[in-house]
Amino acid sequence: MAVATPESYLADLNEAQREAVLATEGPLLVVAGAGSGKTRVLTYRVAHLIRACGVKPNEILAITFTNKAAGEMRERLERMLGQTARAIWILTFHAACGRMLRREAERLGYRSTFTIYDDQDQVRLVKACLEELGKDPKRFSPRGIHAQISRAKNELVSPKEYAARVASFWDQTVAETYELYQRRLHASNAVDFDDMLMLTVQVFERFPEALERWRKAFRYVLVDEYQDTNHAQYRLLQLLGGEHGNVCAVGDQDQSIYSFRSADIRNILEFEKDFPGTQVVTLEQNYRSTNTILRAANSLIEQNTERKPKRLFSELGEGDPVRVIEVEDEHAEARFVAAEIASFIGGGFSASEIAVLYRMNAQSRVLEDVLVRQDVPYQVIGGPRFYERAEIRDATAYLSVLVNPQDATSLLRIANRPRRGIGDTSLQRLVTHAENSGRTLFQAMADPEAAGVTAASCRAIRSFHATMESLMALSHDLHVDELLELVLEKSGTLDALEAERTIEARGRIENLQELVGVAREYRQQAEEQSLAGFLQDISLVSDQDTIRDERGLVTLMTLHNAKGLEFRAVFMIGMEEGIFPHSRSIEEQGVEEERRLCYVGMTRAMERLTMTHTLARSLFGRREYNLASRFLDELPGEVERDRLRPASWSGYGSPVSAAVEPRPGVALSTGDSVRHGSLGEGVVTGIEPGGVVTIRFAADGTERRLMVEYAPLEKVE
DNA sequence: GGTAGCACCAAAAGC
DNA sequence: TGGTGCTACC
Numbered sequence: 001m002a003v004a005t006p007e008s009y010l011a012d013l014n015e016a017q018r019e020a021v022l023a024t025e026g027p028l029l030v031v032a033g034a035g036s037g038k039t040r041v042l043t044y045r046v047a048h049l050i051r052a053c054g055v056k057p058n059e060i061l062a063i064t065f066t067n068k069a070a071g072e073m074r075e076r077l078e079r080m081l082g083q084t085a086r087a088i089w090i091l092t093f094h095a096a097c098g099r100m101l102r103r104e105a106e107r108l109g110y111r112s113t114f115t116i117y118d119d120q121d122q123v124r125l126v127k128a129c130l131e132e133l134g135k136d137p138k139r140f141s142p143r144g145i146h147a148q149i150s151r152a153k154n155e156l157v158s159p160k161e162y163a164a165r166v167a168s169f170w171d172q173t174v175a176e177t178y179e180l181y182q183r184r185l186h187a188s189n190a191v192d193f194d195d196m197l198m199l200t201v202q203v204f205e206r207f208p209e210a211l212e213r214w215r216k217a218f219r220y221v222l223v224d225e226y227q228d229t230n231h232a233q234y235r236l237l238q239l240l241g242g243e244h245g246n247v248c249a250v251g252d253q254d255q256s257i258y259s260f261r262s263a264d265i266r267n268i269l270e271f272e273k274d275f276p277g278t279q280v281v282t283l284e285q286n287y288r289s290t291n292t293i294l295r296a297a298n299s300l301i302e303q304n305t306e307r308k309p310k311r312l313f314s315e316l317g318e319g320d321p322v323r324v325i326e327v328e329d330e331h332a333e334a335r336f337v338a339a340e341i342a343s344f345i346g347g348g349f350s351a352s353e354i355a356v357l358y359r360m361n362a363q364s365r366v367l368e369d370v371l372v373r374q375d376v377p378y379q380v381i382g383g384p385r386f387y388e389r390a391e392i393r394d395a396t397a398y399l400s401v402l403v404n405p406q407d408a409t410s411l412l413r414i415a416n417r418p419r420r421g422i423g424d425t426s427l428q429r430l431v432t433h434a435e436n437s438g439r440t441l442f443q444a445m446a447d448p449e450a451a452g453v454t455a456a457s458c459r460a461i462r463s464f465h466a467t468m469e470s471l472m473a474l475s476h477d478l479h480v481d482e483l484l485e486l487v488l489e490k491s492g493t494l495d496a497l498e499a500e501r502t503i504e505a506r507g508r509i510e511n512l513q514e515l516v517g518v519a520r521e522y523r524q525q526a527e528e529q530s531l532a533g534f535l536q537d538i539s540l541v542s543d544q545d546t547i548r549d550e551r552g553l554v555t556l557m558t559l560h561n562a563k564g565l566e567f568r569a570v571f572m573i574g575m576e577e578g579i580f581p582h583s584r585s586i587e588e589q590g591v592e593e594e595r596r597l598c599y600v601g602m603t604r605a606m607e608r609l610t611m612t613h614t615l616a617r618s619l620f621g622r623r624e625y626n627l628a629s630r631f632l633d634e635l636p637g638e639v640e641r642d643r644l645r646p647a648s649w650s651g652y653g654s655p656v657s658a659a660v661e662p663r664p665g666v667a668l669s670t671g672d673s674v675r676h677g678s679l680g681e682g683v684v685t686g687i688e689p690g691g692v693v694t695i696r697f698a699a700d701g702t703e704r705r706l707m708v709e710y711a712p713l714e715k716v717e
Numbered sequence: 718g719g720t721a722g723c724a725c726c727a728a729a730a731g732c
Numbered sequence: 733t734g735g736t737g738c739t740a741c742c
Contacts (some may be wrong), residue, residue: 065731065732066731066732067731067732092731092732093731093732094731094732095732097732098732116732118732119732120731135733193731193732194732197732225731257729258729258731260728260729260730261729261730261731261732263731291722358726360727360729361728362727362728362733365733365734382730407724416718419719420718421718423719424718425718432731539732540732541732557726558728558729558730559729560728560729560730560731561729561730582728583728584728585728585729597729618733619727619733620726620727620733620734621733621734622733626732632730674725705722
């Protein structure tokens with residue numbers, strides 16, 4: 001591919017976009033409406049800085065919210081700039097802070113090999129702290145306390161400051177727990193996600209020479225999804241970019257949907273005040289949706305007060321009307337959506353161009369039942385994540401201990417996994433003894449007798465300690481993947497799983513093999529290889545990163561997950577008061593954010609948008625009768641409103657015909673093991689003419705007839 | 718030290 | 733309704 005020249009890429013942009021690319025000096029706020037080509041603006045701006053302004057690639061820091069977004073941006077820039085693009089820091093806030101913090105950790109008394117604790121580790125540690133403080137876990141749920149600590153960190157409130165402004169008894173407990181939690185993290189040479197931001201801010205505030213270095217390093221800073229930044233992230237931006245002022249924030253206040261995880265919409269609303277001399281560019285031309293869809297979305301979002309005026313338009317014509325459909329209950333809703341999907345597919349849409357969006361994950365179940373029965377191929381985004389699976393967490397905990405033996409949380413996790421006769425009692429004794437003798441837990445394991453552990457346990461602990469020491473000795477000379485394989489073998493993990501001889505254990509082994517594959521990939525592509533680096537990489541991977549447009553699959557997901565994506569046809573289900581807006585948001589006066597979420601959903605649709613609401617719905621075992629969502633009332637009069645009566649749904653429910661894109665043929669015979677996209681593992685018990693197979697599923701023992709060509713099946717060897 | 722059964726709870730989820 | 737975390741038992 002030819003190297004991009006300014007003439008060629010500037011011609012690709014509309015006037016506002018070009019303005020945003022060319023305004024390279026000083027603070028710039030790009031208010032980028034949904035589908036207005038903001039990724040293009042960001043990448044072209046970076047390319048322009050390098051190609052036309054003589055900026056070196058390593059002088060640019062481009063921050064995104066997800067690894068996926070960072071990856072996409074890097075890919076695009078590599079296409080435009082070739083190898084040059086590799087030197088640009090295109091990272092998430094956390095990844096960027098992680099890199100800086102590894103170089104500055106010593107200033108705060110951490111070692112550069114620090115471990116990153118994920119949510120599970122964090123809650124575990126909070127729980128341990130609560131127990132140590134003798135707090136009643138019924139009154140103080142570890143989750144709740146942790147959420148409060150996390151919020152404090154995101155607002156850069158230290159344990160000391162928190163303690164100083166305690167306002168209730170509960171708060172008092174949070175303050176005490178926060179203080180102990182932070183001490184324990186530090187003693188374990190570990191940081192949590194929030195620390196990555198907060199500690200980086202601390203380094204910058206307390207060590208001006210460090211700040212100066214990083215400030216000089218990054219002469220140009222760009223931040224995507226600015227509406228979702230929290231206070232700590234805002235402060236980082238101010239520290240890094242406030243002086244030279246070359247800060248470019250891209251975002252859309254109408255798509256701010258993450259206040260529940262500390263995002264502060266104030267950041268974008270007051271950017272101009274925070275960064276004096278800001279130039280504002282608003283991108284209002286939308287390249288995604290029909291004007292009919294945009295009019296509906298505009299009409300909805302105009303009900304919000306916390307916003308600056310902005311009105312999207314497009315040149316993609318009027319298109320089909322937006323539809324609002326009332327149905328009897330959630331089953332009728334699912335049948336209606338399934339039938340509509342079938343008819344869209346029959347009309348030439350590919351399944352992967354269709355999405356069903358809902359407010360809560362629990363809403364997918366009924367829909368899945370109907371889709372399975374009608375052989376509509378689909379994928380659900382969300383649910384258990386690869387890196388959160390127990391076996392994966394165990395394996396990474398082993399690696400954490402090898403790189404950072406101070407890491408007590410990981411050590412406690414793996415001490416008896418697989419079972420090797422080191423029970424809770426023994427571990428508790430070791431923890432106490434370590435504390436009293438001023439040693440780390442790992443050091444205490446070298447001499448378990450001293451902790452007063454029973455003879456049998458002592459033997460087990462000694463042997464475990466010796467295994468870990470020998471692995472540690474090897475860890476410097478081996479590649480990450482080799483070390484991981486050795487860990488799985490020497491720890492007895494593989495043997496234990498193989499001995500189980502169950503399908504589940506088999507799956508776990510496969511997952512572990514996949515992790516080895518990830519490590520092998522890391523070896524091949526990471527520039528600076530280290531075990532700590534590998535662990536950081538995988539602890540920062542998310543669900544979002546794995547969303548792909550799977551060929552031939554309809555996508556089911558929550559509205560939150562849909563952000564940043566687009567589909568030719570979108571269904572939004574459960575448009576009812578109490579569901580959406582969610583009842584909690586109504587109580588907590590968060591309806592404006594719910595409305596923004598609705599806006600995000602609507603603006604995912606390119607051509608067809610259908611919203612449904614039910615008269616009655618069973619939720620958590622109770623039957624509820626909800627009014628239609630207020631959001632539906634806020635749509636313009638031109639939307640098509642229909643009521644589906646019982647008599648008319650009988651027609652809905654006939655299986656999707658051959659219009660579904662056939663998947664590559666899967667040859668099956670009786671007795672084969674198969675895996676279904678949603679139903680899990682099973683065995684083929686019968687084959688019928690016409691490509692119909694009967695499968696008995698292991699999970700619930702039921703038998704189902706499926707069309708081989710269309711069902712999301714794969715053969716398991 | 719491991720597991721079965723029961724009580725409890727319930728929004729969204731990036732790094 | 734269904735998943736999860738803790739207590740009571742083997």
